[in-house]
Amino acid sequence: xxxxxxxxxxxxxxxxxxxxxxxxxxxxxxxxxxxxxxxxxxxxxxxxxxxxxxxxxxxxxxxxxxxxxxxxxxxxxxxxxxxxxxxxxxxxxxxxxxxxxxxxxx
Amino acid sequence: xxxxxxxxxxxxxxxxxxxxxxxxxxxxxxxxxxxxxxxxxxxxxxxxxxxxxxxxxxxxxxxxxxxxxxxxxxxxxxxxxxxxxxxxxxxxxxxxxxxxxxxxxx
Numbered sequence: 001x002x003x004x005x006x007x008x009x010x011x012x013x014x015x016x017x018x019x020x021x022x023x024x025x026x027x028x029x030x031x032x033x034x035x036x037x038x039x040x041x042x043x044x045x046x047x048x049x050x051x052x053x054x055x056x057x058x059x060x061x062x063x064x065x066x067x068x069x070x071x072x073x074x075x076x077x078x079x080x081x082x083x084x085x086x087x088x089x090x091x092x093x094x095x096x097x098x099x100x101x102x103x104x105x106x
Numbered sequence: 107x108x109x110x111x112x113x114x115x116x117x118x119x120x121x122x123x124x125x126x127x128x129x130x131x132x133x134x135x136x137x138x139x140x141x142x143x144x145x146x147x148x149x150x151x152x153x154x155x156x157x158x159x160x161x162x163x164x165x166x167x168x169x170x171x172x173x174x175x176x177x178x179x180x181x182x183x184x185x186x187x188x189x190x191x192x193x194x195x196x197x198x199x200x201x202x203x204x205x206x207x208x209x210x211x212x
Contacts, residue, residue, distance in 0.1 A: 002169050004155040048152055049110040063108055064181035067173055075170035 002081070006043035007073040008052075011066055013041040015059050030058035108187070112149035113179040114158075117172055119147040121165050136164035 016026050023041075027034040032054060039045040040055075047055070056063045122132050129147075133140040138160060145151040146161075153161070162169045 001156075001159045001163075004158055004169065004173070006155070046152065046154055049112070050107075052110055053107045057107075062181070062184050063110065064177045064184055067110070067177035067180060071170045071173035071177055074173060075168070078168050078170055 002074045002077040003043065004070065004074070005040070005046050007070045007077070008047065008066070009041045009043040010073060011069045012055060012059075015061055015066070016041075019059065021059075026055070026058055030054045108180045108183040109149065110176065110180070111146070111152050113176045113183070114153065114172070115147045115149035116179060117175045118161060118165075121167055121172070122147075125165065127165075132161070132164055136160045 016023075021029075023034050023038055026032075027037055030037070032051060036045065036051075037055070040047045040051075052066075053063060056066055122129075127135075129140050129144055132138075133143055136143070138157060142151065142157075143161070146153045146157075158172075159169060162172055
């Protein structure tokens, strides 16, 4: 199952690195502990809505942009999971259908 | 500040109502307590990623679609907040800039 916090962590980490910020920089700017931000980036902790707002403000990125990036990333994961080879192998009669999905997604 | 859980709650409630489901129906389908779902819909509780996944599965909606709707809703709120009349009154020299934003958003 695609998990919100994992994709959110990936998006937040990429934004931080794109801006050349260290965890320490972001921790100071957002006034959130370094360890907590690290756990969020690794998808190990849920970020509260207030904390997410603070991180977006510190990164100077609108929350809506972050959520759109997370949505795109989750969508990619959903497509990948729908053509899981284990699923294909266990349901050979559906391989053609799933193949069509792959073709149209390519 | 736009809060993720408030917009998420609005989106989840609309999806449930569009499908003609009661809180009781969704509670049974998602195996989540009725009171908890109600608090999430009202933006009072954060939904864990696993719970959010269960609600999306019970509503038969991809998580990515829900997140895109939440992003759109947050974006609307961000625009509304950027033209807050109190902000305009306290920064009269910026009124023209903010007016341009309103014009291009219309």
